[in-house]
Amino acid sequence: MVKTKHLANQSVISNVDWLTIFIYALLVFLGWLNIYSASLPDEATSIFDLGQIYGKQILFIGLSIPLIIVLLSIDAKFYEKYAVVFYCIGILSLLGLFVFGKSIKGQTNWYQFAGFGLQPSEFVKTATALLLAKYIAEAQPTFETLKEQAIGMGIFMFPVLLILMQPDMGSAMIFMTLFLVLYREGFPGWYLWTGFVAIILFFLALLFEPLFILIGIAIAVIIHFITNKKINRNPFIYLIVTVVMIGFVYSVDYVYDSVLEPHQKDRINVLIGEDVDMKKEGYNLNQSKIAIGSGNWTGKGFLEGTQTKGGFVPEQHTDYIFTTVGEEWGFAGCMVVIGLFVTLFFRILYLAEQQKTAFPRIYGYCVAAFLFMHFFVNVSMLIGLFPTIGVPLPFFSYGGSSLIAFTIMLFIFLKLDSNKVNEW
Template sequence: MKNQSVSNNIDWLTVLLYSILVVMGWMTIYSASLPTETTSIFDLSQIYGKQLLFILVTIPLIFVVLTVDAKIYEKYALIFYGASIVLLAGLFVFGKTIKGQTNWYSFGSFGLQPSEFAKIATALVLAKFLSDVQISLKNTQHQLIAFGIIALPVMLIMMQPDAGSAMIFAALILALYRDGLPSWYLWTGVIAIVLFFASLFLRLPFILLIVLGVMLIHYFLSRRAHRNPILYTLLFIAIAGFTYSTGFVYDNVLEPHQKDRIDVLFGEEVNQQAEGYNLNQSLIAIGSGGWTGKGYLEGTQTKGGFVPEQHTDYIFTTVGEEWGFSGAILVIGIFVTLFIRIIYLAERQKSSFSRTYGYCVASILFMHFFVNIAMLIRLFPTIGVPLPFFSYGGSSLFAFTILLFIFIKLDANKVNEW
């Protein structure tokens, strides 16, 4: 089949949703960083001026991504992955340390965060690995290789240390699940998280009594003819051991600021002028917006600078204050529509590489979206991750743009995959 113009095959709905989010993001950054004396929107000494420059740079960046042969992304996936690992490792020699984290390369007043681009490379190489017809995630060896692909950049990022960026890679498990990863991996992860937090604030015997009750119910109601009581016993012992170990992990492994964030999440007594300040101020800002908001550029919490880092990790508080509940729901609705659209496009791909990569894109963007907003409304511990297309930053905007438009290119190219 002859090649057709890429522009004829691009999914313009996805491009439109992306464009709307980027424009709304810049408007929000402008409001959150507007100085007392208004200057030009192109003023590069201001945050909104730099972000506008970043947005303009994405235009030729998108053009390059869309004009490159789609097969390049699959053919050189391993090279992209290797380059991202080298960049991550290079931080320990050439990186700049900011607030105890060495996760940036500094170039004058601009910086580059390689962990953002490592997500793209990991998604590409994971999709390439899983697209092999001989690969099956029912095979334990293949599972270990897939987990290893994810684990390598995660270990380097954790050493920076940047737990927020490292945690985002866990979203790729969702893409693995779509490709046949046994569901017990997901259930194990969910149960482990629930037990960890429950054991910090509930009596351990009470937790184990509940676990024992659930396991007994499952045992007697199971439809399997040959239930193995030894397996259930070993599983209960493993759960009990994990539950009793959480106290040690909390006291001896987690950093003080990480423990503070967990305490804040569960309403423990904390200093509202210290570790509890950011969350408390974000809740005040979002709550003060009411149903319709105070109006664009009229947020008193935003203008007063009461919410720290409001143009980055806490950007959604400006949406809540100035646009209100209705505006916040609109933004969330646009994000959800984008996620659904990506999954829809992924399912109609003719190659397994494109399909798997599409699910990786949806998973990464969703994890950023969920964690960023959930932490602001006390549903998740405070972790520094940007809101896609909204939060200030060149690295995150470029990475999210490349991540999404590679998939748009793959989707546009599917007519040539016959």
């Protein structure tokens, strides 16, 4: 019996997906190189200098190594068994911000300890993914009833509401990617379509007169009604949908003028090409495009980026770290980094599909969704395809909270995956 158990444990260790670990290590290393370049002072110091950003990142990377060993050593069942506990701790950490949190740039989303910051929303993503996977795996909902739909959405909408109160629109928006996981598990598709259409109508309402949009809505609804092959199509439902869409269009101006903060409106104006001062509201995006574009095909070389060395791009070691890749490594370097991320996403999805039980499979979907959303939003906002928000590039951007939180998220999945040899 002891020998059998020992062999089982050996097989778990030997089945850790080393390709994913290699990609993770490579992304962390390349990220540090870019952080080093983006934060290097005129007089270089030791790479372990904790007074410098790159020195702190070395510390965070060093802390991640024993953390990985611990995560892979813990019994895989532990993560599913205590998913509710992790979730409750995460919610309490978000609530604690309203009492003990530090306000930075109008957002109260950080704890400060001895010069180091901790952003709990980064860790709550993992806790939320664990609980969502546990709920679906154990309850096996079909998501045909409102109760099942409400529970599935409520698991991640509760932390979203707390994060919105900080207020942190960027982090809250990232949680919306879990709708993709719910859809994969049988959630009604109209939820996704509703969100997609709402986003399109919102921007159209800012760009065009309402009358033109209403004509477009009417034409689209009529075409859909005529081409809908269902015999039981209900004209009354089409009428309700049309009225709701029209009401939404006319509510956009109120939301834009009375609900959004000035800096949020500025970011949207920059995105849609409204008349803004590129030296003020559009400065970040403008400098980002200059830095990336100046790299051409092969880049200016490591530590040779003039935009980077001149400090023209704000927050270049965090949210704008990819601009360093574009300037110093060029198009070729960008494609290598993008290729690594895409390979990581598909590898996680492949491993998720190989799981023998629902919990690790669904959790794997959550991990892939979170990582992809961070990557997509971060890169898109640097080239003007998405409003500028505070979303770091996973494993690449500077920050202990980001690196350690994503490390925990990924290696819990790798532990669950390695344990599939013991699942029946």
